[in-house]
Amino acid sequence: MPHIPEGTDPEDWHRYFAIECNNRAWELAVQPRSEERDREMLNCAHASALHWNVAGTELNDMRARTLLAEVHALLGFGSSALVYADQVRAFFLDKDPADWELAFIHTIHAHAAYVAGRSDLHVSSYEEAVRAIEAIADDEDRKIVLETFNLLAKP
DSSP states (O other), X not given: OOOOOOSOOHHHHHHHHHHHHHHHHHHHHTSOOOHHHHHHHHHXXXXXXHHHHHHXXXXXXXXXXXXXXXXXXXXXXXXXXXXXXXXXHHHHHTSOOOHXXXXXXXHHHHHHHHHTTOHHHHXXXXXXXXXXXXXXXXXXXXXXXXXXXXXXXXX
């Protein structure tokens, strides 16, 4: 849990709510589906993105879009999920992301492509995700990525 701001600086509060909403949306993303949980997950994902837009960096914004891609994919919004996933993949593939982040990006791109009906992208991103997951050095990081990857349909 992030530290609750004591002052009145709006940026501190935006950061606090960005983290809280982000964490809650990811928590809901791996729980069993229900209409109520899905609505909360979608609201939290968009709230997190809004707050990061005010108080975050470009990296925070891209991570928020990663969450939006996954949530939209989970809810069957293939078109918007793939738009977010394409943006995120383009950003991270142009950088040198951590091993877990690269695996996560490919996993979420594969999920968005699957939901969007793009079997070509689903297959290629799924294969990239498998390779990237195998390359994750830290067992705990791999476990976290696999929690999302295991929700993904196999090609």
